[in-house]
Amino acid sequence: MEGMKSGRSLIYQYLRHDKKFPHVWCPGCGNGILLGSLIRTVHKLGYPKDDIVLVSGIGCAGRLPVYVDFNTLHTTHGRALTFATGIKLAKPHLKVIVVMGDGDATAIGGNHLIHAARRNVNLTAVVMNNSIYGMTGGQYSPTTPYGLKASTAPHGHVEHGFNISRLVEAAGAAFVARCTVYHVPLMDRLLTQAVEKQGFAILEVLSHCPTHFNKMNLLGGAVDSMRWMKEHAVPVEKAKRMAPEALKGKFRIGVLVDRDIPDYQTEYEQVRRRAKEAAPYKLDPQEISKMLESHQIY
Numbered sequence: 089m090e091g092m093k094s095g096r097s098l099i100y101q102y103l104r105h106d107k108k109f110p111h112v113w114c115p116g117c118g119n120g121i122l123l124g125s126l127i128r129t130v131h132k133l134g135y136p137k138d139d140i141v142l143v144s145g146i147g148c149a150g151r152l153p154v155y156v157d158f159n160t161l162h163t164t165h166g167r168a169l170t171f172a173t174g175i176k177l178a179k180p181h182l183k184v185i186v187v188m189g190d191g192d193a194t195a196i197g198g199n200h201l202i203h204a205a206r207r208n209v210n211l212t213a214v215v216m217n218n219s220i221y222g223m224t225g226g227q228y229s230p231t232t233p234y235g236l237k238a239s240t241a242p243h244g245h246v247e248h249g250f251n252i253s254r255l256v257e258a259a260g261a262a263f264v265a266r267c268t269v270y271h272v273p274l275m276d277r278l279l280t281q282a283v284e285k286q287g288f289a290i291l292e293v294l295s296h297c298p299t300h301f302n303k304m305n306l307l308g309g310a311v312d313s314m315r316w317m318k319e320h321a322v323p324v325e326k327a328k329r330m331a332p333e334a335l336k337g338k339f340r341i342g343v344l345v346d347r348d349i350p351d352y353q354t355e356y357e358q359v360r361r362r363a364k365e366a367a368p369y370k371l372d373p374q375e376i377s378k379m380l381e382s383h384q385i386y
């Protein structure tokens with residue numbers, strides 16, 4: 089009863105309950121689970137609502153900021169990270185969180201994702217990966233699994249999907265984590281870590297789309313998807329102790345990467361200071377070889 093009460097007060101405190109509801113999401117969609125997690129995270133960390141900026145592109149996941157009483161920006165498809173980068177550089181004190189779908193983040197916005205990770209911009213990015221373009225009717229996305237169906241692949245998909253987490257790790261993100269919409273307490277913990285991380289932090293949330301992806305691929309409803317997630321997810325610590333054969337067909341959840349590397353803002357501030365002082369940037373010959381070594385070409 090107490091839990092219900094506090095849940096209700098969070099709704100009134102954080103949602104645009106009197107303006108933007110009912111929401112557009114289908115029954116059983118995973119997006120509401122992320123919405124709840126995001127609100128709990130901000131509340132627990134004690135950030136004032138005015139210090140949070142929630143940015144999205146277009147898509148079912150991209151609708152999320154519409155419902156929340158933070159500073160919000162519902163931008164164009166694939167461009168959420170560009171708007172978010174501008175906001176963060178102009179107003180560094182704000183916490184900028186970006187919510188994207190798999191299509192938004194890795195198809196039309198794929199280049200922005202790679203470069204935001206490479207620059208290590210101080211943003212928290214959440215990718216709701218439901219393996220499909222949900223909003224526009226179930227077209228395949230860069231994460232649709234090989235062989236499955238989409239409205240644009242009625243005879244089976246011939247491409248292989250991106251591994252989003254590996255992609256952003258290789259591009260240079262400081263923090264990479266993965267969970268599912270079934271693992272809600274884990275989602276809350278990972279989101280907290282991502283929001284507090286200095287640098288580019290990304291959380292991939294494996295979700296489902298009962299309306300299109302599940303229907304076309306005979307996967308049942310939301311509960312069936314959740315059961316599948318529960319049975320196939322392996323916590324990273326446990327995965328380390330498992331043989332590769334035992335991990336076949338499974339996926340890891342938890343913190344995949346957590347590294348302290350210089351973030352864009354700190355670096356940029358130093359450049360600004362040098363420029364202001366009109367001090368020429370002198371390279372120290374001993375530092376040059378160190379810089380080349382840290383350039384890391386594999």
Ligand SMILES: Cc1ncc(C[n+]2csc(CCOP(=O)(O)OP(=O)(O)O)c2C)c(N)n1
Pocket residue numbers: 146147148149150165188189190191192193196216218220221222223224229
């Ligand atoms: C420039 C542009 N191209 C295409 C579209 C159409 N469009 C809207 S949402 C979307 C894909 C959404 O898929 P995803 O990002 O995975 O989000 P989901 O709906 O699955 O949450 C597309 C192609 C658009 N709005 N703008």
Ligand code: SF4
Pocket residue numbers: 112113114116117118119148149218222223296297298299300
């Ligand atoms: S179409 Fe799919 S992703 Fe979009 S709201 Fe419905 S269930 Fe969710």
Ligand SMILES: [Mg+2]
Pocket residue numbers: 189190191216217218219220221222229
């Ligand atoms: Mg999608």
